[in-house]
Amino acid sequence: MRKNLMRxxxxxxxxxxxxxxxxxxxxxxxxNEAAPPVRPAPTTPPPAAQPTAAPQGQTGIVxxxxxxxxxxxxxxxxxxxAAEARAFVQRANQQTPSGEIYGLLARNGDDIRAPATWATVxxxxxxxxxxxxxxxxxxxxxxETTVRDARQTQNRRFEGFATTPSFNAEAPYVVWAERVAxxxxxxxxxLRYEQKIMGRQGVAGMTSIGSADxxxxxxxxxxxxxxxxxxxxxxxxxxxxAASDTVSxxxxxxxxxxxxTPRTQLVNVADTGTGQTAFGGLSxxxxxxxxxxxxxxxxxxxxxxxxxxDEEYDEA
Numbered sequence: 001m002r003k004n005l006m007r008x009x010x011x012x013x014x015x016x017x018x019x020x021x022x023x024x025x026x027x028x029x030x031x032n033e034a035a036p037p038v039r040p041a042p043t044t045p046p047p048a049a050q051p052t053a054a055p056q057g058q059t060g061i062v063x064x065x066x067x068x069x070x071x072x073x074x075x076x077x078x079x080x081x082a083a084e085a086r087a088f089v090q091r092a093n094q095q096t097p098s099g100e101i102y103g104l105l106a107r108n109g110d111d112i113r114a115p116a117t118w119a120t121v122x123x124x125x126x127x128x129x130x131x132x133x134x135x136x137x138x139x140x141x142x143x144e145t146t147v148r149d150a151r152q153t154q155n156r157r158f159e160g161f162a163t164t165p166s167f168n169a170e171a172p173y174v175v176w177a178e179r180v181a182x183x184x185x186x187x188x189x190x191l192r193y194e195q196k197i198m199g200r201q202g203v204a205g206m207t208s209i210g211s212a213d214x215x216x217x218x219x220x221x222x223x224x225x226x227x228x229x230x231x232x233x234x235x236x237x238x239x240x241x242a243a244s245d246t247v248s249x250x251x252x253x254x255x256x257x258x259x260x261t262p263r264t265q266l267v268n269v270a271d272t273g274t275g276q277t278a279f280g281g282l283s284x285x286x287x288x289x290x291x292x293x294x295x296x297x298x299x300x301x302x303x304x305x306x307x308x309x310d311e312e313y314d315e316a
Contacts, residue, residue: 003014048114053152054111055080067124068232069204073105077228080112085121088112089209092189092297094180097158097207098258099125105206105225110281115188117220118210120225126202128248129240130255135167135174148180159180160193162215165256172237173197175222193218196255199231200239201246203255 057078062071073079085104089096106112106119113246137143145159151158159179167174174196181190191217193208206225207220231237249260 007278012179021099048197054082054113057106057108057215058071062103064122064124065100065291067100067104067126067202068235069102069124069199070230071105071122071228072230074224076104076108077120077224078108080106083085084112085184088119089121091115092209094189094209095154096176097121097123097125097205099123099127099202099205106226107221116211117188118208118214120206120208122229123205123207124202125205127250128202128246129200129237130198130248130252132167132198132237133171133250134251134253134261135169137251138165138167138256140253143253143256146253149150149259154258159190162212163219165192165253167252171197171226173226174252177215177219179212190217191218193222193225195222197226198237199227200237203250218313250281 027134057080059075059078062073062079064070070080080103082101082103085098085101088104101125102122102124104112104119104121110117110119112119122149140146147161148158157180160180161176162179163175163177165174165176174195175194177191177314179190179194183190188211189209191210191212191214193210195206195208197204197206205221206229208222208225210218233239251261254261
């Protein structure tokens with residue numbers, strides 16, 4: 001009996017000593033609940049992207065690069081950079097005009113990045129002196145077909161002329177308008193109104209891009225746009241020098257088609273009235289022609305002199 005009591009006391013003592021080893025440690029363990037899930041701290045969303053500010057255009061006298069040309073932009077118009085001009089052409093899904101792009105003209109208050117805005121790309125192409133007497137090709141009965149074939153080669157859409165090409169010999173310049181897409185297209189730009197102003201060494205371009213319903217406004221503004229452009233003294237079309245200047249491979253119809261003329265044209269004094277010779281396309285050969293004439297004249301003189309000396313000798 002005593003042994004049993006002793007064993008029971010030892011067992012109870014062992015339980016008392018072992019129990020703390022299995023406990024959670026000191027302190028109040030609290031209720032038997034799962035710990036709350038750990039969530040990341042809330043983050044502040046990034047600020048919304050601010051819209052790009054509208055570009056600021058220029059007015060007044062604007063030089064066009066190193067071409068010598070300049071624009072006199074009135075207060076009711078604005079002139080924008082060449083980068084804005086290229087972006088405008090790209091948004092309209094149109095082909096960039098040939099030559100150097102100098103900028104974009106738009107009416108004051110118009111947003112040039114808005115889909116419904118029409119604007120005018122200003123460019124200059126140093127292709128040489130275009131002979132005005134070649135303009136007769138514009139009235140050819142098949143000229144529109146010629147333009148259509150050229151546009152297919154250039155991968156440009158051509159729905160026909162909205163305004164047939166016409167040439168002004170006094171300025172001189174050529175103007176026309178093309179339907180470049182079906183009306184109501186996705187881009188909304190289905191009209192291309194072109195003005196090519198001719199100078200001594202090249203042609204300045206004013207390419208207005210818009211929609212067919214904007215054609216009356218574009219045509220009404222054409223004279224104002226053209227009057228902004230000026231060639232410097234010595235680079236006007238009337239300043240052409242046949243003995244030294246390059247005659248362009250482009251005719252006036254070639255300014256419309258964008259295709260050079262396959263043969264060299266000759267300048268006609270009667271047609272131009274500006275004092276050019278009839279050998280404008282051969283100006284580079286004048287020194288050699290003159291030298292040949294001198295040599296032939298000198299040889300002929302010596303031959304005649306020798307013949308006279310022989311005749312005098314025979315008479316003696």
